[in-house]
Amino acid sequence: MNVQNIVELSKATKAASEWWRGGVIYQIYPRSFQDSNDDGIGDLKGITQRLDYIADLGVDAIWISPFFKSPMKDFGYDVSDYRDVDPMFGSLEDFRVLLDQAHAKGLKVMIDLVLSHSSDQHPWFAESRTSRDNPKCDWYVWADPKPDGTPPNNWLSIFGGSAWQWEPRRLQYYLHNFLTSQPDLNFHNIAVQDALLDVARFWLEMGVDGFRLDTINFYFHDKQLRDNPALPMEERNASIAPAVNPYNHQDHLYSKSQPENIAFLERLRALTDEYESCACLGEVGDAQRGLEIMGEYTSGDRRMHMCYAFEFLEKRPLTAPYAKQVFDQLEEKAGDAWPCWAFSNHDVQRHASRWQLGDDAIRQHAVLMMCLRGSACLYQGEELGLHEVDVPFERLQDPYGIEFWPEFKGRDGCRTPMVWVAQDEQSGFTTGEPWLPISAAQAEQAVDRLEADDQSMLHHYRRAIALRRAHPALASGAQSDMTQIGPVLTFRRESASETVFCAFNLGADSKQIHLPKGDWRIIGRDLGGADGAENVMLHPAQFCLMAMDKG
Template sequence: MKLLDKNPDWWRGAVIYQIYPRSYQDSNGDGIGDLAGITRRLPYIASLGVDAIWISPFFTSPMKDFGYDVSNYCDVDPMFGSLGDFDAMISAAHGLGLKVMIDLVLSHTSDQHPWFAESRHSRTNDKSDWYVWADPKPDGTPPNNWLSIFGGPAWHWDARREQYYLHNFLVSQPDLNFHNADVQQELLGVSKFWLERGVDGFRLDTINFYMHDAELRDNPPLPVEERNDSIAPKVNPYNHQHHLYDKNHPQNIEFLKKLRALMDGYNAAAVGEIGDSQRGLEILGEYTSGTDKMQMSYAFELLSGHEPLPASYFVEVFDRLQQAAPNGWACWAYSNHDVVRHISRWGLSDASARTYIALLMCLKGSVCIYQGEELGLAESEIAYEDLQDPYGIEFWPEFKGRDGCRTPMAWENAPNGGFTDGPKAWLPVAPAHLPLSVAEAEKDEGSLLHAYRRAIALRQNQPALRGGDLAAMKADGGVLSFQRVGAEGAVLCVFNLSDAPASFSADGATPLEAGLSAPDAAGMIVLAPWQFTLLALDKGGQNG
């Protein structure tokens, strides 16, 4: 049995498995996944060799945004179980050597949270300033031009106070006012509540949205040539602004320092989600540099793109990372609960999927993998009448929302994929996922699932891959190569990210394990399309 890592730097280079609880395992037949279902499947997760799990929100919520609209931060929504179920899950995970990270949504609450009910009641009550309220312009229009990620203005009129409140997301998700010290203190108390229950860290939702410009200045327009759809879909006018004032406030760092000081007392770590297509890597550097802010953050560089990422793109990203965040720590992922699964987004074959996961496990930083990607699950096609996601309903059919990546996990080649014993799952299980189920993949040593296990094991067994420096990254046509250099030696990582054979000079290097390509008598390695190799170098490394 793997022992729970007591090292305070356990997060550095860790592999984190993301669980979307509604869709992982239903234990009571209601068609919705729950905490008891997660507990049942923890041995499977441990068998992957990962260090930690990240569980998307399970707090009390009206579920307008499926748990990212919290109405009670310190309890479990009944659809997911109880605090007792949570405690049992924590105990079971720790017994298997797994850390547990939970998804804290601190930037906003549900409009059904008691804090908001009190705040909107009057302009003079104790919580009147706990949310972002503003008077209208003289003509009655919103106080500025800020837009919501979910479409339309980021301001909603409230007749009780005769003021607008800010909502960067759904109208039912009012933003908390982090300029209020009481709000900060209350949220630190929420964090402590879960740390006391044994959590090992947090994934912090929309970490750069916590604070806004107190002067409520208009965002300037963004030139057409600088717009992209890595944060919001192309059809969303949110992409038309340079978001200078509605997020990324410099004072946000002071709150992050307070949160870090709290976490340090519990040996806990956090990974922050940075939602910004213009300054993502720069903010990553600001939020993770030094030892007094967040341990890790991720931007969206590898969570975007509509075709396989070429070798040159990785060089570009790491060059920009070095310039913008030389002392920061990134957390990389290809898929999550908010983006089209990368198998579909990039149109991957089985061979290319294997090469990309090996590449992910060789990158400097920490790593998140999303439930089902280890099976090669593709994005599900959801009929409009089955849609649950308000984002997809708003922008259908040009943007179909996030339901396609949130369909239930396929455990067996059976009705509902073994996800539920009930008659119907909350989202339909894709028939194409059933032959790829865990039960089927376990029986096939050549399956993608076993390739994920081998890639994770390589990372875990090679200190240079887990925590070493990255050096000499370059792209030569379709071939990406780089070194990971640690105290105990160096590893040369070579990936052919193309459909054509390629050769690479690696004289004197030796494969890390059987089955990986070795140099021939002339010191050359010939890689088939979408083939990779990992080679041991002398301690100082060598140029390939």
């Protein structure tokens, strides 16, 4: 083998191992994807049955929300056994089959690791809460009350109220950043870190390709338990918690995002680096410093491969000025960070409803997602153009929505079952009674109906993903010259072989823009992209993409 062949092989090997860089990840919420046993709840066998559909989208990987054993107080984000599958979803053998079949179809599999907290029914907590001197007495965050019996500080739970819960057996409070049934693990204890890394190794040995890490900046708390300062009204941002939640009244300086977290993330990265082509995707939950933390957590090659913050999961529309502001801040605070963008997921209102988008705008946003620097997460049903479902109070399952109803209706509206067959009573999801209601409006956009129409939203998403795959500059190239021209956002993506110029009208008014000079060719016509030579009039929800080869 000559030197040139060796160089090319090395490049190909690196590209394969870095599949995540610019990769498209499809998020599956297993309760709502496909039910295989007619109990009204989706399961692992159901996901396996639908792998051909996912592979046909052209995505690189799937991220499966938690399927571990759990009392399901927070629908799997309260884990009682990290090394087993909840019977609701199937068995470990079902997961092994899913993993093997996904790999056979060229799909990577990432699983959702919830490390910051466990269920109160986890054996670790069952032991920890019994006394102050048992072997696991400090595996969770315990603190004495103030002299007047009140909690040790002012920290608040995202789900409302104090972040502290009294335990009479220890005469102490324990920390819970979420539900009282989700006690926070004490990462200051190295034995806790070791136990959680062993959990990660268990799944890596089984063959998973990486992890989506829930609430990655919540792992450590301030050892001194200092009070969080108040946040001025004008600085409050409801991206992490709804505006009616007092959680927004604090600057969470001490209850999360502590500097000690970096060393643990480096331990986790070192573990995943022992396994070929694995990747870690961190969820950064911080309304004030999300991009800054993203930069810290992805800096260099010893921490997380990528992270996502909540800038594009907010209610605030994705306008040209806002997009430029986000990327300017990202460049300023975290120039070498590798972001992962999402417009929808299992925790927020679907973006088609949140941003009040028509079909043309949904299509345009799909193309924009595929053109922005970073990796991309698509949430199940997004590729169908699904809007939020208005779930009535009597059918609510989410404790978050029940607590803050009616001002905040919780997360059930984005978690309703996937629609597969328009004419089936339960849209092909189940023959039983679904755990959440299936929307008649969503059924009109079922997969079978959109498959039959070559111009449907589903086919549009496939073409948008194919465009990203066809142009290395869009998948993993550099991004530069981001400019706002009225409602139009323009930027360039560049790889070693090509430059791509992108222009998106994200506003309500038409705008003529001058196109850069050069030997450009129009791309994305099959996605509805506009043509232009020197000037182009971009109407609302229109875009123009041009590529130029390098000599």
